[in-house]
Amino acid sequence: MVFNIAAETLAASVVTCLRESVFHNASELPDPTLAHSLQRTDLVGLYVSDRNTKGLGGPVQGHLESTDGNYDWVDFILNVGKANTDGMTGGTYGFGKTIAYIASRPRTIIVHSRAMHNGAPVSRLIACSIGSQFALDGILHTGRHWWGRNDSSEPVPLEGIEADTLAARLGMPDIAEGSLGTNILILDPDFGHRTIHQGMTFISESVLWHLWPKLVGDDRAMDIRTTLDGAEIAIPKPDSRPPLNHFVAAYSALKGEGGEPSAAVRQHEIMRYKERLGRLTTVPFTTPHFSTPVPIDDGHKPEDPDSPAAASPFTNRVCNHTVLLRSPELVVEYREGPPAPKEGIEWAGVFRADDDLDESFAHAEPPTHDSWQPSLVTIHEQRLRVVKALRDIDHAVSTQWGKPKPATAAESTSTAAVANALSHLVGTPGQGKGRPGASGGGGAGKRGPKRASIELLDAGPRMLGNQTASYLRCLVTPPKGADVTFVTVSVGVALDGATSDATLDPQLELVSAEFDGDREALKGHRSGFKVFGDEPVHAVICAKRSSASSVLWDVSADLESSTA
Amino acid sequence: MSIYIYPRLPRDVAHRIIAELADKGLTELVGYGALSHTSAAPAAVGGIPVPQQELQRIQDGLREIASRYGFPAKLDQRSQQILDRTLGTYLYKELGIVPGDAAVEGVWSFLTLVLVPELAPWRFPQRTESRLIGVPRNALRRLWWRAWALGPDLNAAPAGCSPLGEDEFVQIMERSGLSGNRKAARAARDAVWRAEANGLLPILRTELMRGLIPRVLAARSHVVLEILSDDELAALLDGYVRQVLEQPRL
Numbered sequence: 001m002v003f004n005i006a007a008e009t010l011a012a013s014v015v016t017c018l019r020e021s022v023f024h025n026a027s028e029l030p031d032p033t034l035a036h037s038l039q040r041t042d043l044v045g046l047y048v049s050d051r052n053t054k055g056l057g058g059p060v061q062g063h064l065e066s067t068d069g070n071y072d073w074v075d076f077i078l079n080v081g082k083a084n085t086d087g088m089t090g091g092t093y094g095f096g097k098t099i100a101y102i103a104s105r106p107r108t109i110i111v112h113s114r115a116m117h118n119g120a121p122v123s124r125l126i127a128c129s130i131g132s133q134f135a136l137d138g139i140l141h142t143g144r145h146w147w148g149r150n151d152s153s154e155p156v157p158l159e160g161i162e163a164d165t166l167a168a169r170l171g172m173p174d175i176a177e178g179s180l181g182t183n184i185l186i187l188d189p190d191f192g193h194r195t196i197h198q199g200m201t202f203i204s205e206s207v208l209w210h211l212w213p214k215l216v217g218d219d220r221a222m223d224i225r226t227t228l229d230g231a232e233i234a235i236p237k238p239d240s241r242p243p244l245n246h247f248v249a250a251y252s253a254l255k256g257e258g259g260e261p262s263a264a265v266r267q268h269e270i271m272r273y274k275e276r277l278g279r280l281t282t283v284p285f286t287t288p289h290f291s292t293p294v295p296i297d298d299g300h301k302p303e304d305p306d307s308p309a310a311a312s313p314f315t316n317r318v319c320n321h322t323v324l325l326r327s328p329e330l331v332v333e334y335r336e337g338p339p340a341p342k343e344g345i346e347w348a349g350v351f352r353a354d355d356d357l358d359e360s361f362a363h364a365e366p367p368t369h370d371s372w373q374p375s376l377v378t379i380h381e382q383r384l385r386v387v388k389a390l391r392d393i394d395h396a397v398s399t400q401w402g403k404p405k406p407a408t409a410a411e412s413t414s415t416a417a418v419a420n421a422l423s424h425l426v427g428t429p430g431q432g433k434g435r436p437g438a439s440g441g442g443g444a445g446k447r448g449p450k451r452a453s454i455e456l457l458d459a460g461p462r463m464l465g466n467q468t469a470s471y472l473r474c475l476v477t478p479p480k481g482a483d484v485t486f487v488t489v490s491v492g493v494a495l496d497g498a499t500s501d502a503t504l505d506p507q508l509e510l511v512s513a514e515f516d517g518d519r520e521a522l523k524g525h526r527s528g529f530k531v532f533g534d535e536p537v538h539a540v541i542c543a544k545r546s547s548a549s550s551v552l553w554d555v556s557a558d559l560e561s562s563t564a
Numbered sequence: 565m566s567i568y569i570y571p572r573l574p575r576d577v578a579h580r581i582i583a584e585l586a587d588k589g590l591t592e593l594v595g596y597g598a599l600s601h602t603s604a605a606p607a608a609v610g611g612i613p614v615p616q617q618e619l620q621r622i623q624d625g626l627r628e629i630a631s632r633y634g635f636p637a638k639l640d641q642r643s644q645q646i647l648d649r650t651l652g653t654y655l656y657k658e659l660g661i662v663p664g665d666a667a668v669e670g671v672w673s674f675l676t677l678v679l680v681p682e683l684a685p686w687r688f689p690q691r692t693e694s695r696l697i698g699v700p701r702n703a704l705r706r707l708w709w710r711a712w713a714l715g716p717d718l719n720a721a722p723a724g725c726s727p728l729g730e731d732e733f734v735q736i737m738e739r740s741g742l743s744g745n746r747k748a749a750r751a752a753r754d755a756v757w758r759a760e761a762n763g764l765l766p767i768l769r770t771e772l773m774r775g776l777i778p779r780v781l782a783a784r785s786h787v788v789l790e791i792l793s794d795d796e797l798a799a800l801l802d803g804y805v806r807q808v809l810e811q812p813r814l
Contacts, residue, residue, distance in 0.1 A: 344608040345574065495778055
């Protein structure tokens with residue numbers, strides 16, 4: 001297949017031909033857009049042509065039955081807006097034919113095609129326009145116009161030598177003798193706030209980003225040329241547009257053409273029960289350093305959000321995407337997955353649906369062919385395939401590239417550890433996970449209601465006469481109905497983190513616990529006291545120390561004595 | 565010397581490499597040495613990625629040291645210590661890596677598992693994961709940090725003193741409160757050396773270190789060691805050394 005997309009500033013002779021021979025009655029149309037376009041001195045035409053295809057065959061009128069079931073001409077020219085029901089063919093005239101009109105400011109195209117009809121090649125030419133509905137002389141019009149043979153009230157095309165001659169006058173690329181194909185002239189194309197040059201750059205870049213599976217490999221399935229006023233605008237090479245080269249690598253690996261296998265390339269078979277839905281290959285790659293972006297002027301300006309979209313899906317964006325492909329091997333979508341967890345690493349994936357199941361995936365495509373939406377599939381079994389495939393693709397890439405599960409408390413530096421590190425300064429132990437042997441907070445972690453809780457209120461230095469000391473104030477809350485609660489207190493000299501050493505300071509010793517107006521003497525580095533009843537009790541615990549130590553406290557409460 | 569940033573090998577890839585190399589012999593592992601890995605890349609922000617020829621030079625340098633200490637023959641404890649000191653000094657002097665990068669696991673995973681995959685299994689025949697993955701106890705990472713904190717020349721020692729031994733390094737380096745504070749770490753080392761130079765110690769020097777380090781850590785809770793002058797810090801530490809030496813012993 002050969003495709004040409006050529007933007008031409010139309011020669012005066014072509015413009016004259018358009019005004020006088022084709023759209024001679026343009027000024028009579030209620031919508032003045034076409035007439036305006038034809039008055040432009042710099043009128044541009046976009047010629048889109050294919051060769052080695054079959055052209056638009058079949059009958060030229062909607063009420064005629066085709067001898068061979070071919071209704072291409074009628075479908076393309078007359079049934080504008082009719083959804084495509086063909087499976088397996090990449091070409092579906094649903095959206096494509098409408099976009100040809102939409103791309104034209106006056107919504108007008110001229111179609112020239114040579115196809116086999118009733119066993120012989122036949123050339124046809126017709127001009128078509130889609131305007132707004134209007135009423136004229138009391139008759140409602142759909143706004144659709146065709147310019148074809150003058151002697152027919154039906155929209156029928158010029159045929160044979162007449163069609164080819166007019167096509168030549170309109171600057172249509174020649175369809176060689178014995179060859180079939182189609183030319184479409186999109187009149188006065190609207191490049192959407194791009195200059196004509198930017199527009200053609202956008203087209204050639206888009207060809208690469210969306211048709212690259214057709215362009216890579218030795219047996220190129222498609223040849224595409226883009227030109228502007230006769231000068232070629234080369235379709236860029238995949239390796240010149242990173243990260244596209246990595247998608248190509250994944251695609252080659254998927255096709256088994258990857259060259260040296262690498263441990264980093266992962267292949268997944270996406271299954272549903274025993275049926276293979278397709279295959280997925282992902283490759284990781286490192287973000288290139290200091291890469292100078294290729295200057296591409298497709299009208300997009302990164303700093304201007306209102307500028308036209310870039311052709312590349314990866315403008316200022318890391319690559320963590322899976323390309324979705326089915327039989328025609330046109331990129332359906334760059335489906336986003338999770339970014340690789342390590343900075344500097346990106347990944348590219350390619351999913352190719354199995355040919356046997358192409359129909360299921362084709363039905364999931366909206367007219368724009370740019371995603372798979374299970375909700376569009378009416379056949380239950382087919383829908384489930386699409387759902388499963390998308391889910392498994394997402395699952396596979398998430399498993400491989402998604403964020404690792406949060407580290408367990410033991411590995412992480414919880415804020416409790418930080419609190420502990422700082423707590424030495426005031427003598428308060430931190431609470432929470434990450435603190436070995438933490439006992440503040442009582443019930444946390446242990447099941448059952450029969451736990452006393454301890455809330456640490458504050459701590460600080462204190463003088464006992466001439467002796468330096470530290471105190472800790474806490475609220476002991478016995479469980480409901482408790483008779484006796486044992487509170488255990490340990491002290492040590494604070495070291496790193498939550499570690500302590502009771503032997504470093506010879507003066508370090510527990511002195512007393514004051515609660516409920518009582519004062520109970522404590523001694524040593526580990527001691528305790530009893531609280532009676534189930535009413536909450538404020539307690540102040542005191543330990544003497546040298547002037548050069550900070551005390552790390554450890555307080556716990558239990559219904560059984562642990563110091564006995 | 566130039567400052568470079570180093571490739572970072574993701575942990576999952578590191579695990580895969582460890583599994584792949586688990587049954588390889590030491591000399592066989594040499595053949596797995598490489599200057600790059602498809603899954604390893606330096607940090608995406610700033611810095612000069614270490615050039616291949618530089619990695620080649622470091623690989624050669626490390627292997628030269630290994631062969632000097634008899635690779636692949638089994639190391640006795642004494643040779644292990646000298647090897648560690650030599651490697652630490654070499655890594656610190658030659659890598660041209662900044663602490664920010666040297667604190668990243670992936671960098672050391674790359675050096676240990678990709679650049680010189682035979683070295684860590686030689687030094688640690690058990691091939692414990694924490695020595696191979698670039699965590700703080702990694703075979704190479706710990707040595708670089710020793711040299712950063714206490715070097716650059718780990719074999720150096722004042723007259724009458726011997727270089728620090730494994731246990732003494734560990735006393736300092738595995739206390740994060742101290743290892744990240746070069747001034748305090750070096751002051752502690754110097755205090756121990758001063759005691760050693762003053763004459764016979766009543767205890768093994770490593771026991772002195774074991775007694776001293778907790779005291780330095782305890783002091784950190786109420787003394788900002790960083791703002792003491794060198795003399796003040798030395799005096800404080802000498803006091804702790806005396807406490808340890810005067811502590812009644814059984």
